[in-house]
Amino acid sequence: MSGTSFDGVDAALVAIRGRGLATRVELLAFHTMAYPAAVRRLVAEVSAPPSGTVDRVCQANVVLGELFAEAAMAVAEQAGVPLGRIDLIGSHGQTIHHLPEPTAVAGRRVASTLQIAEPSVIAERTGATTVADFRPRDMACGGQGAPLVPYVDYLLFRHRARGRLVLNIGGIANVTYLPPRCRAADVVAFDTGPGNMLLDALTARLTAGRRRFDRGGAMASRGAVSKPLLRGLLRHPYLRREPPKSTGRETFGAAFAHQVLARAKGLSPPDILATAAAFTADSIHGAAERFVRPLGPLDEVIASGGGCHNRAVMARLADRLDPVPVHTSGDLGLPVDAKEAVAFAILAHETMAGRPGSLPSATGARRAAVLGKIVPGRRPPRR
Amino acid sequence: MSGTSFDGVDAALVAIRGRGLATRVELLAFHTMAYPAAVRRLVAEVSAPPSGTVDRVCQANVVLGELFAEAAMAVAEQAGVPLGRIDLIGSHGQTIHHLPEPTAVAGRRVASTLQIAEPSVIAERTGATTVADFRPRDMACGGQGAPLVPYVDYLLFRHRARGRLVLNIGGIANVTYLPPRCRAADVVAFDTGPGNMLLDALTARLTAGRRRFDRGGAMASRGAVSKPLLRGLLRHPYLRREPPKSTGRETFGAAFAHQVLARAKGLSPPDILATAAAFTADSIHGAAERFVRPLGPLDEVIASGGGCHNRAVMARLADRLDPVPVHTSGDLGLPVDAKEAVAFAILAHETMAGRPGSLPSATGARRAAVLGKIVPGRRPPRR
Numbered sequence: 193m194s195g196t197s198f199d200g201v202d203a204a205l206v207a208i209r210g211r212g213l214a215t216r217v218e219l220l221a222f223h224t225m226a227y228p229a230a231v232r233r234l235v236a237e238v239s240a241p242p243s244g245t246v247d248r249v250c251q252a253n254v255v256l257g258e259l260f261a262e263a264a265m266a267v268a269e270q271a272g273v274p275l276g277r278i279d280l281i282g283s284h285g286q287t288i289h290h291l292p293e294p295t296a297v298a299g300r301r302v303a304s305t306l307q308i309a310e311p312s313v314i315a316e317r318t319g320a321t322t323v324a325d326f327r328p329r330d331m332a333c334g335g336q337g338a339p340l341v342p343y344v345d346y347l348l349f350r351h352r353a354r355g356r357l358v359l360n361i362g363g364i365a366n367v368t369y370l371p372p373r374c375r376a377a378d379v380v381a382f383d384t385g386p387g388n389m390l391l392d393a394l395t396a397r398l399t400a401g402r403r404r405f406d407r408g409g410a411m412a413s414r415g416a417v418s419k420p421l422l423r424g425l426l427r428h429p430y431l432r433r434e435p436p437k438s439t440g441r442e443t444f445g446a447a448f449a450h451q452v453l454a455r456a457k458g459l460s461p462p463d464i465l466a467t468a469a470a471f472t473a474d475s476i477h478g479a480a481e482r483f484v485r486p487l488g489p490l491d492e493v494i495a496s497g498g499g500c501h502n503r504a505v506m507a508r509l510a511d512r513l514d515p516v517p518v519h520t521s522g523d524l525g526l527p528v529d530a531k532e533a534v535a536f537a538i539l540a541h542e543t544m545a546g547r548p549g550s551l552p553s554a555t556g557a558r559r560a561a562v563l564g565k566i567v568p569g570r571r572p573p574r575r
Numbered sequence: 576m577s578g579t580s581f582d583g584v585d586a587a588l589v590a591i592r593g594r595g596l597a598t599r600v601e602l603l604a605f606h607t608m609a610y611p612a613a614v615r616r617l618v619a620e621v622s623a624p625p626s627g628t629v630d631r632v633c634q635a636n637v638v639l640g641e642l643f644a645e646a647a648m649a650v651a652e653q654a655g656v657p658l659g660r661i662d663l664i665g666s667h668g669q670t671i672h673h674l675p676e677p678t679a680v681a682g683r684r685v686a687s688t689l690q691i692a693e694p695s696v697i698a699e700r701t702g703a704t705t706v707a708d709f710r711p712r713d714m715a716c717g718g719q720g721a722p723l724v725p726y727v728d729y730l731l732f733r734h735r736a737r738g739r740l741v742l743n744i745g746g747i748a749n750v751t752y753l754p755p756r757c758r759a760a761d762v763v764a765f766d767t768g769p770g771n772m773l774l775d776a777l778t779a780r781l782t783a784g785r786r787r788f789d790r791g792g793a794m795a796s797r798g799a800v801s802k803p804l805l806r807g808l809l810r811h812p813y814l815r816r817e818p819p820k821s822t823g824r825e826t827f828g829a830a831f832a833h834q835v836l837a838r839a840k841g842l843s844p845p846d847i848l849a850t851a852a853a854f855t856a857d858s859i860h861g862a863a864e865r866f867v868r869p870l871g872p873l874d875e876v877i878a879s880g881g882g883c884h885n886r887a888v889m890a891r892l893a894d895r896l897d898p899v900p901v902h903t904s905g906d907l908g909l910p911v912d913a914k915e916a917v918a919f920a921i922l923a924h925e926t927m928a929g930r931p932g933s934l935p936s937a938t939g940a941r942r943a944a945v946l947g948k949i950v951p952g953r954r955p956p957r958r
Contacts, residue, residue, distance in 0.1 A: 228681070228682065230681040230682050231681045231682075233681075234680070234681045238629055239629065240629065240630075241628035241629060241630055241631075242625060242628060244628055244629030244630075245624035245625060245627055245628055245629075246621055246622065246623065246624060246627030246628075246629075246632055246671055246672050246689065247623075247624055247627075247672055247674065248624075248680075249629055249632055249672075249689065250672040250674060250687045250688065250689040251674065251678065251680040251685055251687045252680070252681075253687060253689065254680075254685040254686070254687040254711075254714070255680050255681050255683055255685055257715075258683060258685070288629055289629050289630055289632075289633040291630065291633060291634065295634065297617070297631075297634040297635070297637075297638050298611070298613040298614045298616075298617045298635075298638050299611060299613050299614075300638055300641060302634055302637040302638055302641070303637070304633045304634045304636060304637040304693075305633065306629065306632065306633040306636065310687075310711050310715070311948065312708075312711040312712035312714075312715045312948070313711070313715045315712070315715075316712060316715035316716060316944065317715070324948075325695075325948075328637075328693050328695040328696070329695035329698070329699060329950070331637070331695075332640075332693070332695045332696045332698075332699035332700070333699060543951070546951065561699065561953075562951040564950075565694065565695070565707075565708075565948035565949065565950050566948065566949040566950075566951070567712070567947075567948050567949075568926070568929065568945040568949070570944075
């Protein structure tokens with residue numbers, strides 16, 4: 193998969209046994225293939241009008257298909273597993289547009305989403321049956337097409353005695369709440385607000401583009417939080433909206449970073465990043481307090497995503513949530529960087545088993561549906 | 576399916592028995608759902624830059640998915656067949672961009688094509704497993720992604736004793752040559768040049784938009800062919816290019832019609848249409864003489880597509896080809912308007928059987944591949 197940061201393709205090689213609630217997954221290898229600069233520019237170009245035109249979307253779909261195929265082949269090679277032994281590939285693709293709110297178009301009201309990275313290319317290059325494009329089916333059922341990972345959280349992390357909050361800090365931060373002994377309908381999931389997106393945009397601006405992110409949260413950790421700026425940020429209306437809700441680059445992307453910088457006049461770069469890190473952590477903590485606590489016990493947090501490497505965010509989050517412990521998915525055997533990619537392998541596996549992969553309680557859909565499109569490989573799938 | 580004329584969705588309900596060379600197909604019902612004017616405008620808007628932007632492509636994909644689903648439901652209702660008895664839907668979708676020549680993009684050379692009409696919407700609305708998006712896989716194999724119907728021509732029309740030329744006159748005209756007792760590798764197929772595309776564009780211009788096509792070729796039949804204009808048109812370099820070759824709106828669309836009108840100064844509208852009809856017929860006949868005759872016997876032509884309703888084109892073609900008879904697919908039980916839609920039902924059926932649906936001799940691909948993406952319906956497919 194590649195997420196909202198579009199910095200590269202994450203590929204996980206996994207062994208999956210069982211299905212549904214009996215799913216057991218083992219990570220065999222993980223590989224991130226960074227997008228070359230020209231591809232990053234291409235994804236940015238095709239993601240929005242006016243530069244995102246049909247000819248470039250048409251071409252970018254195939255370029256990314258080739259890159260996703262290479263990422264899959266690289267992780268298999270890294271693990272020493274011949275391609276012929278790969279049964280199935282699940283590909284999220286690259287989201288280049290997401291319009292979950294119904295809009296009038298040619299006399300109809302439609303919600304829509306667009307993921308690219310042509311799965312026919314992935315299936316042809318690797319020879320493996322490929323399941324891709326998971327979001328449109330949930331939208332066809334009236335859902336937001338997101339979030340999809342909560343179903344996998346439900347399969348892997350539900351606990352008979354503990355209430356768990358599964359947190360992913362990607363470009364956007366999102367949570368899945370799993371009450372003790374929960375059933376599918378009990379799962380609550382939503383985006384809490386910015387993850388790395390704001391921090392990355394600020395870092396790029398404050399270093400004049402020399403750095404794309406604040407590695408390890410080093411710069412933020414050297415700064416002091418500005419209370420007035422933080423207070424202002426925490427008034428963002430998204431934080432108060434009731435779930436289900438989702439957000440993205442439109443709300444917390446470059447334009448928002450620009451506003452933050454305008455309000456941060458006089459602060460040093462480390463102070464600005466420290467404040468943004470606190471905003472990220474506090475918006476997650478606030479969501480837990482406001483929207484999760486009323487639903488049931490909160491015994492532990494299980495974090496994943498690139499944001500787990502930002503010590504400023506994680507230290508503040510642990511402090512705020514104390515005494516609730518903040519574990520990482522790595523503590524449960526699923527490295528933080530690999531989790532989202534593993535999730536789409538599991539969703540693909542569920543699709544091949546004819547099982548629904550969406551959680552209506554998370555996406556708002558009328559019903560759970562078997563997700564994705566199956567592109568046959570060059571040999572019949574093993575059973 | 577909807578073709579290069581993008582005037583509506585053709586839906587065919589068929590009973591298919593057997594597979595591969597044993598395929599037998601029976602047409603149960605056929606329905607054309609005209610695109611509302613707003614949808615025709617939307618398709619034109621999203622098909623080319625700069626108006627074709629990612630947000631509109633994203634939305635149009637879902638709008639057309641809804642329309643294709645409605646067309647499928649309408650043809651089932653017309654036949655009195657409950658949706659629950661539809662095993663499978665094959666959807667070509669609407670081509671909005673087709674770039675078969677490899678182009679440098681972000682440091683790679685890619686060929687690409689883009690069909691929209693979201694199949695997840697079709698599968699969700701109808702409940703039927705839907706196979707869609709047949710072209711990208713052939714391109715991933717190095718092919719042009721077109722033409723795809725020749726494989727179906729091969730299944731349905733090959734003959735043990737006769738050499739047959741299967742002709743489809745859609746927006747573009749294309750032919751499939753099937754030598755007697757042919758095997759897949761013997762099939763030759765290519766686009767001959769304009770079908771209805773030029774005639775339709777001229778009719779719209781000459782009637783100031785009051786008519787979108789010359790019904791039955793009535794106006795063309797009242798005119799006289801201008802020999803100097805026809806001679807000039809027949810010098811078009813596409814006609815001389817060796818197959819495999821394909822063409823489209825870029826070559827024979829509005830810009831070309833504009834050139835033809837500029838060269839037709841002083842001619843009456845009926846004379847212009849008569850000459851364009853002769854050009855269409857003669858370019859087909861020329862292709863047969865130049866590129867088909869050297870390959871084997873030509874015993875009959877089997878025509879299909881909307882162009883069969885244009886008496887000016889068909890009369891000229893019969894005259895030119897005489898003594899080779901020009902039959903229509905309707906004479907063999909497959910109505911001329913339904914044939915292309917039926918072809919994609921058969922391609923979908925082959926995909927579900929795990930059988931390749933492309934003909935490398937027609938598309939130029941390195942190998943034949945199982946085409947399309949399978950979107951699971953709301954119940955397992957019947958076997």
